[in-house]
Amino acid sequence: MIHHHPDDGLLLAQAAGTLSSGHSLLVASHVEACAECQARLRELESIGGAMLEQLAPAVLPSQSLAEAMAAIDAPPAAPKAKAPPRRSSRPALPAGMSWPRALHGCSATAWRWLGPGMRWSRVTVPYDPAANVFLLRIGAGKELPFHTHSRSELTQVLHGAFHDGRALFGPGDFDEADGDIHHQPKVLAAGECICLASVEGRVMFQGAIARMLGSLVGM
Incomplete structure (x- = not known):
């Protein structure tokens, strides 16, 4: 639930x-x-x-009709050569887990080491390569360093569960954190946890090592 x-x-x-x-x-x-x-x-x-x-009709500039008709009458542009479709690469998931449909067309790197029992994967959004989206895969009983946020971080739990001192977040749960939130998510001992995250700004970790590892992820 x-x-x-x-x-x-x-x-x-x-x-x-x-x-x-x-x-x-x-x-x-x-x-x-x-x-x-x-x-x-x-x-x-x-x-x-x-x-x-309920909005009042907007008045268009006087040249709008002429510009629209000119665009209609303009010769069609030469079709661009289409590149062969590429299959989106994604890291392996635990048995029985599937990708959200919202990630259709997105690719993700193989799992990369982040720390003992911790891995991450960069998600590429094809229509916005600058989007800071990634997957975190944290082992049972492991916890992220204590941190807050310069702006906003959204997290969607895809598999497993964690508790961050505020509440328990399980499969399907959603969390929004900003500079008012100071927490340390810890995965339950029952099994690993996989989350999808989007960060605007920076995740502000305590400790030099944690900040260095966070910078590798773009957190």
Whole structure:
């Protein structure tokens, strides 16, 4: 059962299309597996549509029609040669676990060492290579260094569970953390945990070694 969800502010921004690519991907990954948030997102999209219908008509510049007709009459551009489709590479997952559909078209590196019992994978978002999205795979009983955030970090639990001193986050749960949150996520002893994360700004770790390892990930 999912206990932690994006708040209405995030869902409204998702409905309006104003979230960054990385954060939008995280919210979409949660929504696809959460019936409650699917219903809430549809409600917010309906509210947004009703608000648009109530807006006064906008007056277009006088040359808009001429520019549109010129574009219609312009000869078609020569088709660009299409590169052969590439299969998205992704690291191996535990048996029974599948990728969120929101990651369709995204690729991810093989698992890379981050620390004892800790691995990570860089996720490439094809339509926004600058998006800071990655996977964390943390072993049973392991914990990340204590940290806060310069801006915003979204986390979606894909497998396993962790507790960060505030709450327990299990499969399907979503977390948003900012500079007001100081925590140290620790994976439960029952098994490893895999999370998808999007970071805007920096994760601010305590300790020089932790900061160095975090910089390798882009955290």
